[in-house]
Amino acid sequence: MIQEEILRLKKEKDAVILAHYYVAPEVQEMADYIGDSFFLSKKAVELKEKIIVFCGVEFMGESAKMLNPDKKVLMPDLTADCPMAHMVTKETVDEARAKYDDLAVVCYVNSTAEIKSWSDVCVTSANAVKIVKKLPQKNILFIPDKNLAHFVAANAPEKNFIYNDGYCPRHEFMDAKEIAELKAEHPDAEVLVHPECNADIIKQADYVGSTSGIINYAAESKNKKFIIGTVKGVIYELLDRRPDAEFYFPKTEPICVNMAKITLEKLRDVLLSEDKEVMLPPEDINEKAKLTLERMLEYAK
Ligand code: 13P
């Protein structure tokens, strides 16, 4: 069985498997650690194994490599890339830096190493509000995600936000009408959504948070029905934590096509061949980008 092969190879090669909540349930089942982007980047610096296999998208593997330059970081599919991770230009950052003296460039971890290298600090959706509030600067250029930026701005009204036009296609184009229909069908359900969702979805939410925030909320709630506004992969952990509850997703199934590229077969193959290795970015980029990740880990404490 492929699962047994994966376990055997993992042991033989001294490898550890990290998986994001958005990958397929059968891949999550093979992981030593499953989590949101923040948990996985914290975890990545605590591991003893020689090889890290990252079941997620490129920026996650790249961050793990930058934080662990001496380890071999493998990904089952190196083409699994988050489109939002590219959605900001250097001009946007340069213009804001020229205009404001008192500016922090805050970069969502869903970004390339190059974009991180233009920034002052990284954040994830789990720690963005906390970190932005701690920053000494008044003006915040938040890149690349406009929706997370608006969510953080609403929770840090003392700051002046400058927005960029990036977004996650999966959450930006989620249909608010489909959430409204679910609410009409299940009026006693709580609506839990990711801050990458568009404003019309956020308006309808009882809770807005990262994937692990959504999972923890459902796990601790007395409610038994939840409408979920994020990628369907979270259902595996939701059902594990709340087997008694019912979860409803929008009719247009929220699938991340890049996370869906991570299959059991590709996980087995990369453990066998060790050929899909994540490389460090060029040295000048790596040094600055790594600093933004380390600042995130420090500020989030
Ligand atoms: P989390 O950090 O909440 O897991 O989000 C990652 C992501 O890619 C959301 O689309």
Ligand code: SF4
């Ligand atoms: Fe990127 Fe959206 Fe997929 Fe998350 S769900 S990895 S933000 S494309």
